[in-house]
Amino acid sequence: MELTPAELTVLGLVIERPQHGYDLEQVIEQRGIRQWTDIGFSSIYYLLAKLERRGLLHVPEAPAAPRSRRVLHPTDEGRRVAARTTLALIAEARPHPQPLLVGVANLSLLTHRQYEQALRTRLAQLEARIAAIRAAQHAQGPLPDAAGEVFSYSLKLMDAERQWLATRVQVSRDQQERRQDRLQEDA
Numbered sequence: 001m002e003l004t005p006a007e008l009t010v011l012g013l014v015i016e017r018p019q020h021g022y023d024l025e026q027v028i029e030q031r032g033i034r035q036w037t038d039i040g041f042s043s044i045y046y047l048l049a050k051l052e053r054r055g056l057l058h059v060p061e062a063p064a065a066p067r068s069r070r071v072l073h074p075t076d077e078g079r080r081v082a083a084r085t086t087l088a089l090i091a092e093a094r095p096h097p098q099p100l101l102v103g104v105a106n107l108s109l110l111t112h113r114q115y116e117q118a119l120r121t122r123l124a125q126l127e128a129r130i131a132a133i134r135a136a137q138h139a140q141g142p143l144p145d146a147a148g149e150v151f152s153y154s155l156k157l158m159d160a161e162r163q164w165l166a167t168r169v170q171v172s173r174d175q176q177e178r179r180q181d182r183l184q185e186d187a
Helices: 005-016 021-031 043-053 076-091 099-105 112-140 145-186
Strands: none
Touching: 005 021, 005 043, 005 076, 021 043, 021 112, 112 145
16 A cells, blocks of 8 residues: 555545645544544644655645645645555455454453443444434535545444444343243243
């Protein structure tokens, strides 16, 4: 991969519309980009400087304004590298780390009740996150196609996880009810 996800995100936003670091921060915040990539507020200027040093961004005219107000533009090479990296990320199915799976792989460390409570907690958090992302999506008004696709994909993934969690919590509840029924029958 030629660019990290954070580099590609920043470069892509500048390709979408030339802007300076503060503008980027606003777009990142408005679109909820930190929900799916690691771009801290303090790393925006670092990423911009790195992309500029690599010749992927440039400032057409040297402004008298402070460094934070320099409007960056993509170079032709920046557009080419961004397009290649974008194609690779979309086309290649790559495994990605999922901390939930690490937790599930260690179920033997928990009681059944602890696991069920953790699933319920995660489900509640996920439902709140879905609601927040939907609210952010609707607050945006018309979005560029790419931003709309990010919202769509993210919400579908979260909905799939929500369905899995609801099923697991229900299975757990059903198991408890069956156990209670057996205990009552044995009594």
